[in-house]
Amino acid sequence: xxxxxxxxxxxxxxxxxxxxxxxxxxxxxxxxxxxxxxxxxxxxxxxxxxxxxxxxxxxxxxxxxxxxxxxxxxxxxxxxxxxxxxxxxxxxxxxxxxxxxxxxxxxxxxxxxxxxxxxxxxxxxxxxxxxxxxxxxxxxxxxxxxxxxxxxxxxxxxxxxxxxxxxxxxxxxxxxxxxxxxxxxxxxxxxxxxxxxxxxxxxxxxxxxxxxxxxxxxxxxxxxxxxxxxxxxxxxxxxxxxxxxxxxxxxxxxxxxxxxxxxxxxxxxxxxxxxxxxxxxxxxxxxxxxxxxxxxxxxxxxxxxxxxxxxxxxxxxxxxxxxxxxxxxx
Amino acid sequence: xxxxxxxxxxxxxxxxxxxxxxxxxxxxxxxxxxxxxxxxxxxxxxxxxxxxxxxxxxxxxxxxxxxxxxxxxxxxxxxxxxxxxxxxxxxxxxxxxxxxxxxxxxxxxxxxxxxxxxxxxxxxxxxxxxxxxxxxxxxxxxxxxxxxxxxxxxxxxxxxxxxxxxxxxxxxxxxxxxxxxxxxxxxxxxxxxxxxxxxxxxxxxxxxxxxxxxxxxxxxxxxxxxxxxxxxxxxxxxxxxxxxxxxxxxxxxxxxxxxxxxxxxxxxxxxxxxxxxxxxxxxxxxxxxxxxxxxxxxxxxxxxxxxxxxxxxxxxxxxxxxxxxxxxxx
DNA sequence: TCAAAAGTGTTATCCTTACACCCATGT
DNA sequence: ACATGGGTGTAAGGATAACACTTTTGA
Numbered sequence: 001x002x003x004x005x006x007x008x009x010x011x012x013x014x015x016x017x018x019x020x021x022x023x024x025x026x027x028x029x030x031x032x033x034x035x036x037x038x039x040x041x042x043x044x045x046x047x048x049x050x051x052x053x054x055x056x057x058x059x060x061x062x063x064x065x066x067x068x069x070x071x072x073x074x075x076x077x078x079x080x081x082x083x084x085x086x087x088x089x090x091x092x093x094x095x096x097x098x099x100x101x102x103x104x105x106x107x108x109x110x111x112x113x114x115x116x117x118x119x120x121x122x123x124x125x126x127x128x129x130x131x132x133x134x135x136x137x138x139x140x141x142x143x144x145x146x147x148x149x150x151x152x153x154x155x156x157x158x159x160x161x162x163x164x165x166x167x168x169x170x171x172x173x174x175x176x177x178x179x180x181x182x183x184x185x186x187x188x189x190x191x192x193x194x195x196x197x198x199x200x201x202x203x204x205x206x207x208x209x210x211x212x213x214x215x216x217x218x219x220x221x222x223x224x225x226x227x228x229x230x231x232x233x234x235x236x237x238x239x240x241x242x243x244x245x246x247x248x249x250x251x252x253x254x255x256x257x258x259x260x261x262x263x264x265x266x267x268x269x270x271x272x273x274x275x276x277x278x279x280x281x282x283x284x285x286x287x288x289x290x291x292x293x294x295x296x297x298x299x300x301x302x303x304x305x306x307x308x309x310x311x312x313x314x315x316x317x318x319x320x321x322x323x324x325x326x327x328x329x330x
Numbered sequence: 331x332x333x334x335x336x337x338x339x340x341x342x343x344x345x346x347x348x349x350x351x352x353x354x355x356x357x358x359x360x361x362x363x364x365x366x367x368x369x370x371x372x373x374x375x376x377x378x379x380x381x382x383x384x385x386x387x388x389x390x391x392x393x394x395x396x397x398x399x400x401x402x403x404x405x406x407x408x409x410x411x412x413x414x415x416x417x418x419x420x421x422x423x424x425x426x427x428x429x430x431x432x433x434x435x436x437x438x439x440x441x442x443x444x445x446x447x448x449x450x451x452x453x454x455x456x457x458x459x460x461x462x463x464x465x466x467x468x469x470x471x472x473x474x475x476x477x478x479x480x481x482x483x484x485x486x487x488x489x490x491x492x493x494x495x496x497x498x499x500x501x502x503x504x505x506x507x508x509x510x511x512x513x514x515x516x517x518x519x520x521x522x523x524x525x526x527x528x529x530x531x532x533x534x535x536x537x538x539x540x541x542x543x544x545x546x547x548x549x550x551x552x553x554x555x556x557x558x559x560x561x562x563x564x565x566x567x568x569x570x571x572x573x574x575x576x577x578x579x580x581x582x583x584x585x586x587x588x589x590x591x592x593x594x595x596x597x598x599x600x601x602x603x604x605x606x607x608x609x610x611x612x613x614x615x616x617x618x619x620x621x622x623x624x625x626x627x628x629x630x631x632x633x634x635x636x637x638x639x640x641x642x643x644x645x646x647x648x649x650x651x652x653x654x655x656x657x658x659x660x
Numbered sequence: 661t662c663a664a665a666a667g668t669g670t671t672a673t674c675c676t677t678a679c680a681c682c683c684a685t686g687t
Numbered sequence: 688a689c690a691t692g693g694g695t696g697t698a699a700g701g702a703t704a705a706c707a708c709t710t711t712t713g714a
Contacts, residue, residue, distance in 0.1 A: 009382045010340030013415075013431060051415065052339045053429035059415040083413040083433055085343075085381065085389040099383035101343060103413055171647045185650045262693075279695075280677070287675090303692030304684040317501045320515045327676065592666075609668075610704065617702090633665030634711040657703065 014102040015063045016048035016230060018237035019075055020271075021123060022254050023111045025136075027270040028123035029234060030109075032070040034227070044124065045227040046234065047071050051103070063105055072117030075107040077253040079244075081236045084229055104233035106240055108253035126238065127273075128224045129231055132177075133189060133238065134273050143177060147201065147222065150213050151177070154199035157214075186273050189239035193232060196222055204231060242272050247321035249290050252311040260298050260306035261285060268324055276326060290315050290322055344432040345393045346378035346560060348567030349405055350601075351441045351453060352584050355466075357600040358441070358453035359564060362400040364557070374454065375557040376564065377401050381433070393435055402447030405437040407583040409574075411566045414559055434563035436570055438583035456568065458554045459561055462507075463519060463568065463603050473507060476552065477531065480543050481507070484529035487544075516603050519569035523562060526552055534561060572602050577651040579620050582641040590628050590636035591615060598654055606656060620645050620652055 019030035034044035049066035056062035060078055067075055081104040111123070127134040132143050155169045162168050167175070176192045178184030197205045200213035203225035212220055225231060245251050251267060265281045285291060292312045297305040315322040349360035364374035379396035386392035390408055397405055411434040441453070457464040462473050485499045492498050497505070506522045508514030527535045530543035533555035542550055555561060575581050581597060595611050615621060622642045627635040645652040 009342060009380050009384070011343055011381070011383055012339060013341055013343075050339050051341070051431075053341055053415075054339070057416065059413075080412060082410060083389070085383075085433070086387065101381075103415075166643060167646060175647060175650070183650050260693085277677080278693095279679090282694075283676095299685080301692060302686070303690080304686090304694080306693055313496060316497060317505060320505070320513050590666085607704075608666095609706095612667080613703095629712085631665060632713065633663080634667080634713090636666060 011099040011101055013051040014048055014100050015051050015059060015066060015105065016046050016102050016233050017063055017067055017075070017078075017105045017107050018046055018081075018234045019067065019071075019073065019107040019109055020126070020237065020241060020254065021109050021111045022267045022270050023123070025266045025270050027126045028111070029126040029129070030067075030071055030073055030123055031121065032118070033120045043225060043227050044129075044230070046230045047121075048102075048230075059103060059105075063107075067107070070118055071121040073109060073121070075109045077108040077250060079106045079240070080104075081106050081233065081240055084232070102229060102233070104236055106237040108241075108250060110254060110256065126234065129226065129234060130189065130193070130238065131223050132192070133186070135184065135186070136269055136273060136275050138275075139178075139184075142222075147177065147196070148173075148179070150201045150216070150220075150222075151195070151199055153214055154201075187239050187243045189242070190232070190235045193235040197232075202231070204229075245271060245323060246325050247323040249311065249315065249322050249324075251324065252290075255311070258294050258296065258298075258308040258310050260301075260308060261291075262301075262306060264291070264309070268326065272326065274326075281326070284324060284326065288315070288322060288324060289318070290324070341429040341431055343381040344378055344430050345381050345389060345396060345435065346376050346432050346563050347393055347397055347405070347408075347435045347437050348376055348411075348564045349397065349401075349403065349437040349439055350456070350567065350571060350584065351439050352597045352600050353441045353453070355596045355600050357456045359456040359459070360397075360401055360403055360439075360453055361451065362448070363450045373555060373557050374459075374560070376560045377451075378432075378560075389433060389435075393437075397437070400448055401451040403439060403451070405439045407438040407580060409436045409570070410434075411436050411563065411570055414562065432559060432563070434566055436567040438571075438580060440584060440586065456564065457603075459556065459564060460519065460523070460568065461553050462522070463516070465514065465516070465603050466599055466605050468605075469508075469514075472552075477507065477526070478503075478509070480531045480546070480550075480552075481525070481529055483544055484531075517569050517573045519572070520562070520565045523565040527562075532561070534559075575601060575653060576655050577653040579641065579645065579652050579654075581654065582620075585641070588624050588626065588628075588638040588640050590631075590638060591621075592631075592636060594621070594639070598656065602656065604656075611656070614654060614656065618645070618652060618654060619648070620654070 021028045021030070030047065031044040032047040034042045047067045047070045049062075049070070051059060051062045056065060059080070063078065064075065067073065083101060083103045085101045132140050132147060134140060151173045155173060158169045163172065172191075172195055173179060174182045176188055176195055193202070196202050200206065200210050201216065201220045201222050203220055206212045206220060207225070223231075226234065241250070245268065251264070251271070255264065255267060261282055264285065265276055265278065268281070269276055290312055291309040294308045294310050296308040298308050299305045351358045351360070360377065361374040362377040364372045377397045377400045379392075379400070381389060381392045386395060389410070393408065394405065397403065413431060413433045415431045462470050462477060464470060481503045485503060488499045493502065502521075502525055503509060504512045506518055506525055523532070526532050530536065530540050531546065531550045531552050533550055536542045536550060537555070556564065571580070575598065581594070581601070585594065585597060591612055594615065595606055595608065598611070599606055620642055621639040624638045624640050626638040628638050629635045
């Protein structure tokens, strides 16, 4: 491109990380600010900062520097998600700010006792931001109590104009939220968030200048909002992690060195938001050959001691797509 | 990000499109320049240009404008692939050019007679750039004649230092090229290209200032090279398309309105680079419910006339992941 | 009548899902 | 002894992969 004779049009690049960990049965997301209190000015923000090509050779190096500075948490696995470039999304069209493009990243880490160190930073349960994504106890009540009425109103006022992928509003609702016979696909976190955004059912939508959904006045109540487009980046991260886990052993980036099979299942359930069938999960783990017994037992839980396992790194060489291919019920 | 007190560090954003079509059994990639002749100065380049946030509200709008200007080809389906930000890759570290970040896109189109219109633009067979990716006639000869000797030398001089994903050089070779018992996974196009790049076996590697592989002097012969990082973007596009086709009906973006099942199979084989088993392919298509018979027959091929089919848009509403889930032999 | 391409039937195997029961320990 | 969580066996149904043969047309 630099060899072309086009004029240079500079923009600023923002790097933003969705850093995920799990504690017990709780999936966590690391926020840099807004971790304490629920005041409007304390809106949660992911660790982020501008990309500085002079000091950082790659995006990833720059990202790690921002995360270290803003949170003090060490991250292992890092993966690029998506680059968001649309104006008029989190900054209004009439804004005179320099144009910002944000590159979103997914990162994984293990919970350890000291972290995080930076003031204001902390881990928060990710289902606070996406309560409709937690199906471990069955279909969340707020889908039928709040989301579906709001979406039905959105369908009613929107007519049948088709959208991306040639789907009308009513078809998108059915497909994404598993109404009448449709399946709920836990990987479509982003599509669901964007549908709620378009429908004016999330706070960011109103903040960006859209009409709130009728009946929701100023504050749509669906989940806690985040700064800028951070909740959209978190949605992308959740969907990607839920998908990737099935064909890459990324889950072990969030597990301790040794763990019981129940702990592994609890972690997978926390991330996928689904309840899994115990025996099938264990058979699956055995078949996938991703773990091996350490020979030790864990007496931590109170009942019968559980065998401890560790991740088998050799699967990376043995199988093309090593992961936990959980199906409908695990 | 704009609300933070960080200084603004502007960079230039380049948008680059890998636009794919199929004619008969030949997968094609649209090049903006370099379509005629094989002289070094005629190195092929994908359609691309800088992102101008003042005139284009989104990346996609900007991208479509560049493609229209440089090639005259209309594109339908468009999908973002990846954002490449590393310095010292296609511009040397000591360069004083403004820093360029490139956002790669995959786009699909149908071959039609008039296109392309712009001078120097044209469609080229994509396996010219990736001859090792075409396994339709079995394992390509150049893998064992040229690639493996080069990679074995790379393994020998590199020792066992582990790389991304904790794999050593020898393990990566085995996994990516399906040596001794390993499977060749047709989706890993990018990983294979990057391995060959690191090994000094592609022209871009030498151009970027690396040592050519021993014995290859100045011009590593593996496939035709492209400008800047365009071959890397094409590799990403090929891998993504090969994967996506299995769970989204994107293949129909490249098919005419009506087609025979054999034509559909030929197209899938062209993209995936694999030979498929006829009966299993047909059963798969039937089971997936992605097409319906038009009732017409095609007399175009010479032998027995074939039934014509069309894409069934309704699958988008009926199934969560409609696509052609081709397995080992289709 | 023959070549060329379209189209079909069947079986063995494996994987997925679903079911309900026994085991080992700490209190 | 009993509560708590750990761990297992087995069978039905569906999907996959592999096999070879028949049909319909144009030349």
